[in-house]
């Protein structure tokens with residue numbers, strides 16, 4: 001075990017390595033094989049200059065251009081709400097097939113809180129106890145409202161970056177809310193964690209991952225690609241989901257059966273527009289897996305069998321913020337996000353052995369595992385399909401190895417979501433086009449209706465939280481075993497934890513409704529603002 005001082009030294013060493021490696025990187029783009037569809041991209045003016053810079057120069061540029069801004073959360077949330085409404089209305093596909101509304105039918109609500117209760121027990125590393133959970137205690141501790149997860153920003157904030165993505169079509173501002181920094185702008189610390197390269201799509205380095213690159217190339221041949229010919233003459237959304245002759249839907253259906261059904265739960269379904277409602281998190285996340293149509297299909301992915309369709313629309317305005325030095329940056333939503341929404345993808349470089357200590361520097365603090373050493377169900381499925389023998393052999397071999405998505409050098413906003421022991425997002429793996437690890441997309445799905453202002457959080461898993469947090473978990477949620485009420489919540493079972501989640505949720509919804517109420521959905525204001533993103537910052541002072 002390293003001492004705190006040694007850990008600090010180690011971190012500094014890693015940062016130095018990161019910078020050096022970045023300098024030595026041989027024109028990285030040439031060595032990459034991009035594997036997803038590019039999203040609409042309209043660069044900000046300073047994108048190209050920033051892209052050429054080394055980390056230290058980027059940090060200097062951010063420090064030079066930061067601004068103090070004043071902001072009012074309520075009006076921001078109201079504008080964000082209107083923006084989402086307008087975007088849905090203007091998108092004919094969404095207008096016809098998707099509703100921007102709370103999931104509130106009693107059955108879904110009951111499932112939602114049961115899952116959240118279970119999730120918290122899993123975060124506490126008590127999954128075993130779930131197997132024999134007959135506890136009927138539903139009392140909620142009096143102080144539960146001290147744990148409201150909504151984050152309210154201070155009136156004065158430091159706008160570090162007006163757009164983390166440098167894509168005008170998907171602006172994500174970055175704020176610093178640390179009071180110390182506000183008083184000490186000249187010496188503000190801009191960490192490496194902010195200056196990574198932004199990418200919306202996964203990629204492979206063909207030199208370090210030759211087998212994955214080979215699999216990707218071979219997947220383009222004949223029957224190695226899974227795609228459908230379903231289409232609609234009138235350009236309507238194609239109903240691939242439920243179409244038993246759609247090959248993509250059929251694979252999706254087989255993957256649905258990977259889920260472990262317990263206590264007569266129904267299966268969680270992965271389609272384009274219906275909420276993805278988890279029925280139990282008992283089964284480990286890798287069983288939550290689906291297959292989606294893509295741009296290679298007759299439907300071009302504009303169908304009901306594409307769980308990546310919603311995240312690719314970048315519907316929900318979000319921001320990155322920092323209000324705690326240990327937690328670092330986090331992400332919060334500025335509008336409500338309905339339960340069961342695939343909110344965003346977690347993108348980066350698909351890597352295998354590079355995460356072995358010594359082979360690369362340690363990127364494990366950001367990387368997330370996407371494949372498993374012994375994925376028997378996937379292997380059986382691979383063998384049932386009509387892949388060429390050579391491709392089948394290769395991807396069966398790859399299915400026996402761990403792969404990760406590593407966003408540390410190039411990634412997206414997904415890498416900035418913090419861990420919570422009462423998280424609101426869950427991981428889902430969605431395959432597209434074929435079945436090698438290069439075809440996996442990692443999607444973060446909302447487990448509950450998330451109200452505006454709430455940080456988007458996910459469970460990093462017990463191994464990570466034990467080994468990688470510098471001290472202990474700092475999530476601040478009621479269920480956290482590093483919190484002041486750990487004695488109570490470490491013994492609470494699903495029912496009690498679910499009731500705590502529900503009490504907090506009810507309070508959040510009540511507060512959120514008060515903010516949204518003054519905004520009649522069909523108001524004239526909305527029509528006037530149609531083309532505008534919400535003005536989320538109001539500059540009052542320059543640094």
Ligand SMILES: C[S@@+](CC[C@H](N)C(=O)[O-])C[C@H]1O[C@@H](n2cnc3c(N)ncnc32)[C@H](O)[C@@H]1O
Nearest residue numbers: 193327328329365366415416418419473474475
């Ligand atoms: C994937 S990154 C998340 C984004 C990170 N906060 C940043 O600034 O880039 C994971 C790192 O964030 C910090 N972190 C996230 N959640 C945390 C938590 N609940 N408690 C303590 N540290 C946390 C830890 O330093 C962790 O190694």
